[in-house]
Amino acid sequence: MTGPASPGRPNAVKSADRTVELLEALSASDRPLTLTELHRELSYPKSSLYMLLRTLVARGWVELDATRGTYGIGVRALLVGTSYLDHDPVVKVAIRVMEQVRREVDETVHLARLDGSDVVYLASRESEHHLRVVSRVGRRLPAHSTSLGKALLAARGPREVDALLPARLERLTAHTVVERPALHAQLARFRSAGYAREREENTPGLACFAVALPYRDPVLDALSCSVPLGRLDAEHERQVVEALLRGARTITELLRQSGR
Numbered sequence: 001m002t003g004p005a006s007p008g009r010p011n012a013v014k015s016a017d018r019t020v021e022l023l024e025a026l027s028a029s030d031r032p033l034t035l036t037e038l039h040r041e042l043s044y045p046k047s048s049l050y051m052l053l054r055t056l057v058a059r060g061w062v063e064l065d066a067t068r069g070t071y072g073i074g075v076r077a078l079l080v081g082t083s084y085l086d087h088d089p090v091v092k093v094a095i096r097v098m099e100q101v102r103r104e105v106d107e108t109v110h111l112a113r114l115d116g117s118d119v120v121y122l123a124s125r126e127s128e129h130h131l132r133v134v135s136r137v138g139r140r141l142p143a144h145s146t147s148l149g150k151a152l153l154a155a156r157g158p159r160e161v162d163a164l165l166p167a168r169l170e171r172l173t174a175h176t177v178v179e180r181p182a183l184h185a186q187l188a189r190f191r192s193a194g195y196a197r198e199r200e201e202n203t204p205g206l207a208c209f210a211v212a213l214p215y216r217d218p219v220l221d222a223l224s225c226s227v228p229l230g231r232l233d234a235e236h237e238r239q240v241v242e243a244l245l246r247g248a249r250t251i252t253e254l255l256r257q258s259g260r
Helices: 014-028 035-042 046-059 075-086 091-104 147-153 158-164 180-194 234-257
Strands: 064-065 071-072 108-115 118-125 140-142 197-198 206-212 221-228
Touching: 014 035, 014 064, 014 108, 014 206, 035 046, 046 064, 071 158, 091 108, 091 118, 091 221, 091 234, 108 147, 108 234, 147 197, 147 206, 147 221, 158 180, 180 197, 206 234, 221 234
Parallel strands: none
Antiparallel strands: 064 071, 108 118, 108 221, 118 140, 197 206, 206 221
């Protein structure tokens, strides 16, 4: 049975579409959800939603806490996500270079990919400092508030940036740039500098620097380094930016050599 086509999803099969939307709703939540909460969010018929949940629980994609009556992402979703990373050629190449960058500056290094108006973290290598940044793989953040996203947006023109981003930009902290003219001016500076930076726009007490990986067009991946402000001075910033630029060049060259 085929439902009406949705924007960006032509000829979507209704049951498959609902399955994906359900899994995305569960993965986006910071806690398990009840049937009533899922019904409220997705607006599916409650009986259909219940049968879909039963099927996904039986297949291991969703886990049911029978005591609380809540549903969360199951282990099958983890296995598929891990498989994606295991087979991604960029992650395979970048991991070795990220480890080298981490050793050079002893700060946490990230690899992320642009997905719509967000960036999704694909890999991290943590600093050995007691005070360090920890970021889980699969984390999704608005591109406009992160150095990773800003580096990727700066690789695009203003019209493309406006088409990618939502009409209203979310303010994550008091420092997040959410006004369009200010964001475009910031991206123009980053475009000229060859790297992006943000200071407490995403997380209080944290600065982050990022470089896009231009091995393909359009550019989708970027490398970043997060530094607590207590450790950041002009010399350390220079070291971090130079290490990122070298790392990005190395990753790009290796990917181009492999035909990516």
